[in-house]
Amino acid sequence: MAATLRDVAAHAGVSIKTVSNVVHEFPHIKASTRERVQASIDQLGYKPNISARSLRSGRTGVIGLALPELSLSYFGELADAIIQAAERRHLVVLLEQTGGGDRDREIAMLSSPRLQLTDGLIFSPLGMSSADAALLNVGYPMVLLGERVFGSPVDHVTMHNVEAAKAATLHLISRGRRRIAVIGAHEGEVIGSAVLRLQGYREALSEAGIPFDPALVGNVGLWHRRDGAEAMRAMIDSGVTFDAVFGLNDALALGAMRVAQVAGLRVPEDVMFIGFDALDETKYSLPTLSTIDPGRDEIADTAVRLLVQRIEEGVTPPVPEVYLADFTVIDRESSAL
Amino acid sequence: MAATLRDVAAHAGVSIKTVSNVVHEFPHIKASTRERVQASIDQLGYKPNISARSLRSGRTGVIGLALPELSLSYFGELADAIIQAAERRHLVVLLEQTGGGDRDREIAMLSSPRLQLTDGLIFSPLGMSSADAALLNVGYPMVLLGERVFGSPVDHVTMHNVEAAKAATLHLISRGRRRIAVIGAHEGEVIGSAVLRLQGYREALSEAGIPFDPALVGNVGLWHRRDGAEAMRAMIDSGVTFDAVFGLNDALALGAMRVAQVAGLRVPEDVMFIGFDALDETKYSLPTLSTIDPGRDEIADTAVRLLVQRIEEGVTPPVPEVYLADFTVIDRESSAL
DNA sequence: ACCGGTCATTCCAACGTTGCAGTACTCGTC
DNA sequence: GACGAGTACTGCAACGTTGGAATGACCGGT
Numbered sequence: 001m002a003a004t005l006r007d008v009a010a011h012a013g014v015s016i017k018t019v020s021n022v023v024h025e026f027p028h029i030k031a032s033t034r035e036r037v038q039a040s041i042d043q044l045g046y047k048p049n050i051s052a053r054s055l056r057s058g059r060t061g062v063i064g065l066a067l068p069e070l071s072l073s074y075f076g077e078l079a080d081a082i083i084q085a086a087e088r089r090h091l092v093v094l095l096e097q098t099g100g101g102d103r104d105r106e107i108a109m110l111s112s113p114r115l116q117l118t119d120g121l122i123f124s125p126l127g128m129s130s131a132d133a134a135l136l137n138v139g140y141p142m143v144l145l146g147e148r149v150f151g152s153p154v155d156h157v158t159m160h161n162v163e164a165a166k167a168a169t170l171h172l173i174s175r176g177r178r179r180i181a182v183i184g185a186h187e188g189e190v191i192g193s194a195v196l197r198l199q200g201y202r203e204a205l206s207e208a209g210i211p212f213d214p215a216l217v218g219n220v221g222l223w224h225r226r227d228g229a230e231a232m233r234a235m236i237d238s239g240v241t242f243d244a245v246f247g248l249n250d251a252l253a254l255g256a257m258r259v260a261q262v263a264g265l266r267v268p269e270d271v272m273f274i275g276f277d278a279l280d281e282t283k284y285s286l287p288t289l290s291t292i293d294p295g296r297d298e299i300a301d302t303a304v305r306l307l308v309q310r311i312e313e314g315v316t317p318p319v320p321e322v323y324l325a326d327f328t329v330i331d332r333e334s335s336a337l
Numbered sequence: 338m339a340a341t342l343r344d345v346a347a348h349a350g351v352s353i354k355t356v357s358n359v360v361h362e363f364p365h366i367k368a369s370t371r372e373r374v375q376a377s378i379d380q381l382g383y384k385p386n387i388s389a390r391s392l393r394s395g396r397t398g399v400i401g402l403a404l405p406e407l408s409l410s411y412f413g414e415l416a417d418a419i420i421q422a423a424e425r426r427h428l429v430v431l432l433e434q435t436g437g438g439d440r441d442r443e444i445a446m447l448s449s450p451r452l453q454l455t456d457g458l459i460f461s462p463l464g465m466s467s468a469d470a471a472l473l474n475v476g477y478p479m480v481l482l483g484e485r486v487f488g489s490p491v492d493h494v495t496m497h498n499v500e501a502a503k504a505a506t507l508h509l510i511s512r513g514r515r516r517i518a519v520i521g522a523h524e525g526e527v528i529g530s531a532v533l534r535l536q537g538y539r540e541a542l543s544e545a546g547i548p549f550d551p552a553l554v555g556n557v558g559l560w561h562r563r564d565g566a567e568a569m570r571a572m573i574d575s576g577v578t579f580d581a582v583f584g585l586n587d588a589l590a591l592g593a594m595r596v597a598q599v600a601g602l603r604v605p606e607d608v609m610f611i612g613f614d615a616l617d618e619t620k621y622s623l624p625t626l627s628t629i630d631p632g633r634d635e636i637a638d639t640a641v642r643l644l645v646q647r648i649e650e651g652v653t654p655p656v657p658e659v660y661l662a663d664f665t666v667i668d669r670e671s672s673a674l
Numbered sequence: 675a676c677c678g679g680t681c682a683t684t685c686c687a688a689c690g691t692t693g694c695a696g697t698a699c700t701c702g703t704c
Numbered sequence: 705g706a707c708g709a710g711t712a713c714t715g716c717a718a719c720g721t722t723g724g725a726a727t728g729a730c731c732g733g734t
Contacts (some may be wrong), residue, residue, distance in 0.1 A: 074411030
């Protein structure tokens, strides 16, 4: 069906290898030959067979991207950014979903044969922990995202979670709030974004001389809108008073903000809100949601850049690189004075 | 590095072909041999090399999915559903983004060499039109999504746009509204979701004996929240009166609903709202948004099923199949009496 | 006229797999 | 006790590509 190197070679009256050389822009080719071969390529519509190339050269031009769920806006926007960054480097992305924090599934995915035709993997776990770090010592290039696994042998792109969460909390404090609830903690966990952001929250409180009140911590299962809504309802029902809410991500904050308003609280007058992630929808909620911009494009671009570097250099780095993206506080209606 | 059939064969003391036969569960193999080979496979951690397999057999187990932008919640949720449906059939998905309706980019994507290692494509165009239908006569299996291209030579999974839009409009009418604005029309276009849904809107009006008022049609560029917000602002500024809004998708409706509320209109008392797509976030907006559930899982599953069928049967169908998913009206606070 | 060196191109082998053809052995049948 | 019909395996070639070595042509210098 499709034209092969052999067909082009016959058509142009040269050897197969010469055609291959033209395709790969090898130096020593006469201009006239190059033109003739190129003409044949165009005429026959030759496209290299990637399977064959990959079999021979070991490269596919495909990178894997494994993340929990695309239906969560955060991961949808992240995937968008990563696919664009990959495209800029002439790579395509093969997408694998691992579900909402299923550790076993994440680990199984790491050795899935589906990754065979992939040059490397960008992996955003949600269920694994630092105890599993050694499992990331897989035989192929990998870049890690997120805050679940530290001390692994692979490059890691993440963000200043503690500092950003602290900034978010200080933002509310600077607006005069002292009873700041936090929604999205994971009870009993010692690692992950929830823990780090909670730590930032506590650091901000202590810096401002505000005592930490465990009654103001809303625990959740996942970080969906639904969980934020449920946690807010529970907190309101518990009778605890608060004048601000820090949602550990935007989905939680949005779910919580709705419930607070339904319960008759005015935002921002009675309760201020801030989230984390800078999702597009935070610009259109009522009121618009203040949030932390985690520098998604920067994260995406860096992840792809590091992965390409590892693919080209071969094997695991002696000292894995850890990259921390910059963040910004976005001040919107939900925390306006 | 990785074990090959050759290694396993040597280890088990059989021929390469026998190992291959075991892997493929060929009938005529002695149980004892099968066990011995299987043991060697496990011991050496053999995984088939997909590039080699694909070179030889022409199949990769990868399908392409080309859609506009993952950062739009609708496509994020759609991609999620398609990836899950593909996984159920042991396929992986290679994701390609074509941007917000760039016809040339969509056409270029169709012949991209990146699709080489793909067995087929699920394609959701946003810029092409029925005039381009012939371009879909590509040499590989394809399933089309959406409402841009009709009469193409490939299988097509779409939905009852006209009927669903009509149902949405009738829903508002049944709640006593007569001045129903519609947000999301594409001025001058004659095809696509916007046209079909607008048609459904007009059919509903005419069935209810309500005259069509062009002043109640809000034109937009894209179907993002921002566009809905801008269109609503323009409509309010124009001074036209309305007591309900049909957003041609949820993002438009949500953007518009915010603007309407900021302008002092109460939802649903002064203005009712309904959207289209049943995004997760419509359950958590304030108020929650009534919408049309387009049966996303059904669409995803059918698309993958049809694609697999085409891949297995080879070539283009003599008569392409057109599948229309069922829809449901979801009644929420934004249109509550 | 011959040599060394660069340039342009070709030849060969391999990547790991699978389809097909073939072989050798076992068995029940007449 | 030879014969077809299975059963259990093996061997070879090929898929389309690329890396490296090999070949040949050409050119300036001696």
